[in-house]
Amino acid sequence: MTGFRCTVIFCVTIIAHAQEVPVPPRPQGYVYAYSQSNNLTDLQLHAFFDPLCPDSKQAFPTLLQVANHYGPDVLTLRLHMFPLPYHRNSFLASMGTEAVYQLASSPSAVFDWVAKIYDNIYPLSNAPTKHMSETDVTKYICSFVS
Template identity: 35%
Template sequence: MKMLQVAIVQLAALQVFVIFLSGGADYIPPSRLDGFVYQNGYLDLDTVLIEAFYDPVCPYSRDSWPPLKQALHHYSSRVSFLLHLLPLPYHDNAFVATRALHIVNTLNASATFPLLEWFFKHQEKFYGAQTRNLSRASIVDEIVKSATEAAGSSYYNAIKHGFNDTKTDYQTRVSFKYAASRGVYGTPSFYVNGFLLPDTGATADYKTWRKVIDPLVGVKKSIQNEESLRFFL
C-alpha cells in the first residue's frame, strides 16, 4: 500500500515537472517564496535553516512536530524554521486543510501554527471513514469554524470567503508544485540548510534534532568569533 502511495505522488510530481518544461517562456514563478515562517515571521540567513514538508492530515507529520518544536524553542534565534505544505492526494481533505492554512496565514499569520496544531490534534475528523459520507461543503464549513477559533471570531466571514477566492486555490497548488520541484513526495520530509535530512521522517525525536543542529550552531559561532577577531586585528 505504501509503495502505491509513493508511486501516486511520484507520478503527480512528474506531471508537474512536465508542465514546468512545456510552459517555456509562459511560465511565471510565484510572487513569493512558498512556506510559513515560524514565530518571528522572517528568515535570518545567519541562522541554521530548517525546512519541513508537512501534510496537515498526515499522522507522521503530526508525530514529528512536537520534538521538532521542542528543538526550535531550545535553539531559539539560532535557527529559522520554514514550513512547506504538501497535500498528499491519498490523504482525504488534505487539500482543503492546506488551503485553510493559506487563508489564515494571509489574514492572521500568528494563527497559522496554532491552526496546524489543531489539525494535528483533530485529524480523525477529516480522515478516512469519518468523512466518507460527508459533502465537501460540510467539511469546509467545519474547517471554517475551527480556523475561526484559531484566528479569531472577527475573521469568520473572511475565512469563509477565502474558500471562494481563486488566489487561495492558487497558493495551495503552488505548495504542491513547490514540493514536487524539490523532489519531495512524502511527509514529513526535512531539509537543513538546503540539504535533505535522510532517514529521519517521523522518527526524528528531540535527541536526533540536537545531534543534527548542535554541530551546525557550533560552526556558526566559531565563524562569528573569527570574524570578530579579524575586526580587531
C-alpha cells in the same frame, strides 16, 4: 541536414521558453518565528508536512521543540504544506492554512492553526468524512477558527 538542425533547435528553444515558471511573490512556506532583525538565519529547516498525516502530526511537536530550542536568531523554521493525495481532505486543510496566513495578524497563527488541525485529525480523516461533501468538510474545518 542543415534545415533539420535549424528546425530541431527552433523546437527545443520554443519548448525551453514554454517551461519557464514565474517566481513566487514571497518565499514559499510559513516561518515559525522571525528573529529580532526579521532576517533569515544561516541555518534553515524546511519541513514538508501533510496537514492530515498521522506521521506529520507525530513529528510536529518535535519540530517546534527544535525551533524553540535554537531560537529564531539561530534557526529559521519554514513549514510547507504538502497535501498527499490519499488523505482526502488534506488539500482543504492546506487551503485553510493559507487562508489563516492571509487573514491572521501574527505569523504564529498559522502554527496554532496547524496544531488545531492535528488535534482534530481523526474526525477529518477519510473514514469519518466518507459520506460528507466537500462543502460539509470545509464547514467543519472552518469551525476550528476562532
